[in-house]
Every structure is written in structure tokens, then in C-alpha cells.
Amino acid sequence: xxxxxxxxxxxxxxxxxxxxxxxxxxxxxxxxxxxxxxxxxxxxxxxxxxxxxxxxxxxxxxxxxxxxxxxxxxxxxxxxxxxxxxxxxxxxxxxxxxxxxxxxxxxxxxxxxxxxxxxxxxxxxxxxxxxxxxxxxxxxxxxxxxxxxxxxxxxxxxxxxxxxxxxxxxxxxxxxxxxxxxxxxxxxxxxxxxxxxxxxxxxxxxxxxxxxxxxxxxxxxxxxxxxxxxxxxxxxxxxxxxxxxxxxxxxxxxxxxxxxxxxx
Amino acid sequence: xxxxxxxxxxxxxxxxxxxxxxxxxxxxxxxxxxxxxxxxxxxxxxxxxxxxxxxxxxxxxxxxxxxxxxxxxxxxxxxxxxxxxxxxxxxxxxxxxxxxxxxxxxx
Numbered sequence: 001x002x003x004x005x006x007x008x009x010x011x012x013x014x015x016x017x018x019x020x021x022x023x024x025x026x027x028x029x030x031x032x033x034x035x036x037x038x039x040x041x042x043x044x045x046x047x048x049x050x051x052x053x054x055x056x057x058x059x060x061x062x063x064x065x066x067x068x069x070x071x072x073x074x075x076x077x078x079x080x081x082x083x084x085x086x087x088x089x090x091x092x093x094x095x096x097x098x099x100x101x102x103x104x105x106x107x108x109x110x111x112x113x114x115x116x117x118x119x120x121x122x123x124x125x126x127x128x129x130x131x132x133x134x135x136x137x138x139x140x141x142x143x144x145x146x147x148x149x150x151x152x153x154x155x156x157x158x159x160x161x162x163x164x165x166x167x168x169x170x171x172x173x174x175x176x177x178x179x180x181x182x183x184x185x186x187x188x189x190x191x192x193x194x195x196x197x198x199x200x201x202x203x204x205x206x207x208x209x210x211x212x213x214x215x216x217x218x219x220x221x222x223x224x225x226x227x228x229x230x231x232x233x234x235x236x237x238x239x240x241x242x243x244x245x246x247x248x249x250x251x252x253x254x255x256x257x258x259x260x261x262x263x264x
Numbered sequence: 265x266x267x268x269x270x271x272x273x274x275x276x277x278x279x280x281x282x283x284x285x286x287x288x289x290x291x292x293x294x295x296x297x298x299x300x301x302x303x304x305x306x307x308x309x310x311x312x313x314x315x316x317x318x319x320x321x322x323x324x325x326x327x328x329x330x331x332x333x334x335x336x337x338x339x340x341x342x343x344x345x346x347x348x349x350x351x352x353x354x355x356x357x358x359x360x361x362x363x364x365x366x367x368x369x370x371x
Contacts, residue, residue: 201360204356204360212359
């Protein structure tokens with residue numbers, strides 16, 4: 001699983017070393033990560049042969065860059081919003097927002113509009129993150145399992161919280177019981193496992209697609225550097241948008257499922 | 265218009281061309297680990313099987329979608345959305361197998 005480093009890896013780590021000292025002097029929780037009850041939950045600092053070598057791993061640098069791009073781009077676009085003569089950026093973003101709005105309206109039938117920000121947030125973050133794979137000097141942060149799990153766990157927490165807010169905790173758990181009271185205990189376990197499997201599957205799907213594309217491109221470039229990687233990269237172009245769309249679609253489906261009211 | 269298209273084409277060519285040259289020497293350095301080789305064999309078997317059955321399933325989904333649209337062109341939008349979701353969900357199973365293949369390939 002060897003990636004070349006992006007161009008941000010060295011400068012950002014050097015900045016951190018200027019600010020906070022060498023990486024081996026990092027505080028213990030940064031160096032070793034978080035261990036809860038024997039489970040190594042969050043990873044530690046970047047290590048090579050056991051020695052701590054850098055403050056921030058590459059995917060964190062890239063994720064910070066995605067965040068910076070989004071934080072700069074979208075307020076600028078929002079400020080330049082003109083109703084009569086839309087500019088180019090506004091037109092492009094309006095296409096996406098309309099598309100997302102239609103998707104949410106389809107999957108979350110009542111009062112779905114309030115979930116547009118989070119679904120749109122996931123969509124744009126993942127789309128821009130995947131788009132980093134098109135450039136040779138950047139690495140897509142989603143090609144690392146940590147980033148995709150972070151995204152999928154956030155989505156999981158959100159749709160469960162949305163369901164709990166709609167129905168109350170007892171009401172939300174009643175969804176898992178199933179139609180008949182007799183098989184309720186068994187069905188509860190099965191449904192719970194399925195619920196956690198949703199978080200897992202979101203992460204694995206995104207990771208597998210983007211990492212697989214990246215790996216295929218690397219392998220093909222190793223064989224024939226000039227002409228052969230182009231179809232793979234074209235496929236990568238498609239996959240970037242597709243995976244962002246699928247993540248947002250599944251997120252809205254899960255939110256719709258969690259907040260659904262039987263009475264309507 | 266042609267000038268912009270020309271610039272865009274040049275940029276695209278550079279963006280797609282350079283990584284190939286940059287990656288060529290990287291991949292050359294990556295060594296193939298020794299060991300019994302069973303990991304590689306089982307990884308190939310796993311992903312081959314997964315891809316075969318995944319392709320069959322996706323073919324059926326796509327065929328049903330085409331049938332549905334042919335029968336009722338008015339419902340194209342809904343059928344397309346449904347078919348798309350089905351294809352992606354089937355494909356994600358193949359992706360799980362791919363991830364497992366990567367994991368066992370190194371061992």
C-alpha cells in the first residue's frame with residue numbers, strides 16, 4: 001500500500017515542526033493514538049520502522065486541504081450570488097444543488113429540506129476529495145481507510161441522531177423490533193447488526209473504489225507509462241463523481257428511513 | 265473558443281501524462297514480498313470469483329432496467345434511478361471482496 005506523498009506532506013509537516021518541535025517530541029496521545037479498553041481506536045503519528053517521523057500523515061494533510069478549499073470556495077460563491085445574471089460558478093453549483101434537492105425530496109418525503117446542508121456537505125467534500133486523484137501532485141484523502149471511516153461514522157451518528165430526534169429514543173428503537181412481538185429479540189439483534197453494517201459498508205465502498213482506482217492506475221503506469229493509464233484515469237474521473245453521489249444518496253436514504261413516519 | 269479549447273487540451277494532456285512518468289520509477293522500486301505465495305493465489309481467486317458473480321448480477325439488473333424502460337418509456341427517470349442504486353449496491357459487494365483481496369495479498 002505504498003503511495004507517493006503529495007506536495008503538501010513535507011511543507012505542512014515542516015511547519016508543524018517549526019511550531020511544535022520535532023515529531024518525536026509529540027505528546028503521548030498524538031504519538032500512540034487512543035486505546036479504549038485494549039482496542040487501538042485512533043491511530044498514532046506517522047511512523048517509519050517504529051520511529052515517529054512526522055506530525056501529520058499524508059491523508060490528513062490532504063483532508064485539511066479539501067476543507068480549506070471548501071471553506072474558501074463556497075462562501076465566495078455564496079457571496080457572489082446574483083439572481084438575475086448568474087455567474088459561471090453559480091451556475092455549476094446550482095446544477096449540483098438542484099440535483100441534490102431532487103434526490104432528498106425523493107428519499108425524505110416530508111420536511112426533507114433541512115437535511116440538504118449535511119447531505120450536500122458530504123457530497124461536496126467527497127467529490128472534491130476524490131477529485132484530488134486526478135492530479136499527480138495530490139493524493140485523494142478518501143483513498144485511505146481512516147478518512148472514509150471518519151466520513152461514514154459521522155453519517156452513521158447523524159442519521160441515528162436524526163431518527164432519535166424525530167421519534168425519541170424508545171420510539172426509534174421500536175423501529176428495530178419488527179412487526180411481530182414474538183421474534184422481536186432475534187430481529188432486534190439482526191437489525192442492529194444491519195445498522196452497524198451500514199456504517200461499515202459506506203466506508204468500505206468509498207475506500208475500495210477510490211483506492212482501487214489509484215492502485216490500478218499505479219500498476220498500469222508501472223507497465224506502460226504513456227498511453228495505457230488513460231482509460232483507467234477516465235474511469236477514475238467517473239468514479240469520483242459516482243462515489244460521491246452514491247454516498248450522498250445512501251445518506252439520504254438512511255435519513256429517510258430513520259425519520260420515516262408510518263402514519264402518513 | 266479554439267484558443268480556450270487548445271489550452272484546455274494542453275493542460276489535460278499534461279495532467280494525464282505526467283503521473284505516468286512519475287509513477288514509473290515508483291512502481292519499479294516496489295518489491296514483491298517472498299513467502300509461500302498462498303496469499304497472492306487466494307487473493308486472485310477471491311477477486312476473480314467476486315468479479316464473475318458481480319458481473320452476472322449487474323448484467324441481470326441492467327437487463328431488467330432496459331426491459332422496464334422499453335415497456336414503459338414514461339417511467340424512465342424512476343427506473344434509471346432504481347437501476348443505478350441497484351448497480352452500485354451490487355458493485356459494493358465486489359468492492360468488499362477486493363478489499364479483502366488486498367488484505368490477504370500481503371500475507
